Amino acid sequence: MADLGPPGLRIVRRKRPTTSAELLPAEREQLANVWRPAELDAVLGDEEYEVETAEVVDAEGTLRYRLYGWNYGGGYLFPPDGLEPVASGAQHDFEHSNARQRPLFAAMDRALKAGGHGFQQPLHFCWEDDACWEGLQDT
Template sequence: MSEPPPGTPELHVVRRRRPVTSAELLPAERAQLAKVWQPVDLDDVLLDEENEVETAEVVDGHGTLRYRLYGWNYGGGYLFPPDGLEPVASGAQHDMEHRSAGQRPLFAAMDRALKAGGHGFQQPLHFCWENDACWEGLT
């Protein structure tokens, strides 16, 4: 598939940061990252330069916050809604996991947003949307 699937939203990665303490995070970011890293203390994770935790916001074409993107060394990544503790997508070893066929437009949008560049997000997360084999068997 070369053309993005129908319903692919326009998304942009903005406001990339590299926090080193939880005090630098917004309350939603702090809650989401604490859940991801539990039971390890979030400040210990952020302070450890080996992790290189990154945060970014994902906005639509109107600038409305749609997602929060997190990444760190060794290919860890999460995509969360603006608020809440249930991730929309997560992955390890740089590949975001496919959970349902309904994610395909979102994965296409995230792939395009990350490839657009200029946002500063450095963790190379892969949102595979173009390979049909990634989506076979998902409902």
């Protein structure tokens, strides 16, 4: 079985914003990059999407990632700032793009399963299935 990744990632400060005014500047920028800026308030205000945001912190409480999820299984994991996602998912499963992601996927899987954070979107970071990682480069 693969390395279980960095211990201690936790999901904190989960919220369900209904307007872009409820977002931090980095959240607003990242979500506007996912949806066109003109659509962001419409998406956030639409109960059908149920967009959730959360921060992912390490054992010391340092912000490491921003997690976003919404109905229909969409999700993104971004760094604290910037527009390049670390990982993205559709149909509830985060996609494997390089072998170096595996420890992070293990840590995110543990963080989501830990509970108590309030994040409700059923997102899955598959790390344990070797078949998912076969043939991927370390880039």
